[in-house]
Amino acid sequence: MPRPIVASIDLSALASNLTVIRGFAPGVHIWSVVKANAYGHGLQRIWSSLAGTDGFALLDLNEAVMLREQGWQGPILLLEGFFKPEDLTLIDTYRLTTAVHSDWQIDAIGRHRFSAPVDIYVKLNSGMNRLGFAAEHWPAAAAALASLEQTGHLTLMTHFAHADMPEGVAQQEAVVEKAGRDWQGPRCLANSAATLLYPQTHHQWVRPGIILYGASPSGDWNDIANTGLRPVMTLKSELIAIQDIQAGDRVGYGGRFQASGRQRIGVVACGYADGYPRHAPTGTPIVVDGVRTRTLGAISMDMLAVDLTPCPLARIGSPVELWGNQVKIDEVARSAGTLGYELMCAVAPRVPVSFGQY
Ligand SMILES: *Cc1c(COP(=O)(O)O)cnc(C)c1O
DSSP states (O other), X not given: OOOSOEEEEEHHHHHHHHHHHHHHSTTOEEEEEOHHHHHTTOHHHHGGGGTTSSEEEESOHHHHHHHHHTTXXXXXXXXXXXSSTTHHHHHHHTTOEEEEOSHHHHXXXXXXXXXXXXXXXXXXXXXXXXXXXXXXXXXHHHHHHHTOTTEEXXXXXXXXXXXXXXXXXXXXXXXXXXXXXXXXXXXXXXXXXXXXXXXXXXXXXXXOOGGGGTOOTTSOGGGTTTTTOOOOEEEEEEEEEEEEEOTXXXXXXXXXXXXXXXXXXXXXXXXXXXXXXXTOOTTOEEEETTEEEEEESOOOSSOEEEEOTTXXXXXXXXXXEEESSSSOHHHHHHHTTSOHHHHXXXXXXXXXXXXXXX
């Protein structure tokens, strides 16, 4: 028997989340963001559940090629553009839309021979200072691209740094207004948080990622609890041992948890080598046998300990939900000082994945 851990992917929740997102942005085109192997969910197996999308956005040329070869005929957007001029050959062959964020990319496109014009997202740096042309330079970059015979459709693109936080998007929107004052073409600005919170940023295309997978862009599940979005991934395992411990006994590496009285603890087949966060402290929520309880002590490489005080019926083989519908990935992430984004992407290759309805 393999270890009992499994990441279960609910494809109906994925499709349903896309429908929920359409409700937030009616009449707007949706790029479903599936970078990083669909946020750790397994792009190859999940994309067809999102076939109602208008396009897929990702970074990796290999993932783009895989989508085409699997039969996706709609648009594919390379969010970071291309990394070397020779990438343009694949972009042309597989009819990919590419972001352009630097002058060298404009030169490379101008020198490349395409079989058909290439659609381009011209990236504006509106304040995140990662990728993109400065507002003063953006109109010239867009004009330079527009003058090339290689260029197909052009779209103004920018990325928000804190749409999920109180600062919102106003400052960056002002930069977009400045750069795009004379721009009549389409715009694509909104990530998940802006898709939910700022309809004025929707324009022609939105780019939701994390909400497709049913987690919160802010890291707080309460922020999306009433949207109808559903968790797509459930990480589950089983109890593989039970210990009865006494007052003063300690649990796990470093003895970080010490019992104050007699209690029963369970040992779960899941550790940081599976992608569970090593920094999750005692008290991180977890569900055993359908009952919410808490982790105890340090997370080991392959195991972790749980408090069985609220679960008197639990026995070896009882089911454990590390995250999913009963305990949200956002809650675990928050307890460990990270975000659902990181936990999803970090599920280890050794964890078997099952697809279907939960
Ligand atoms: C990852 C990413 C997104 C999606 O972000 P979410 O917060 O997951 O919605 C959108 N646009 C760009 C450029 C990205 O890199």
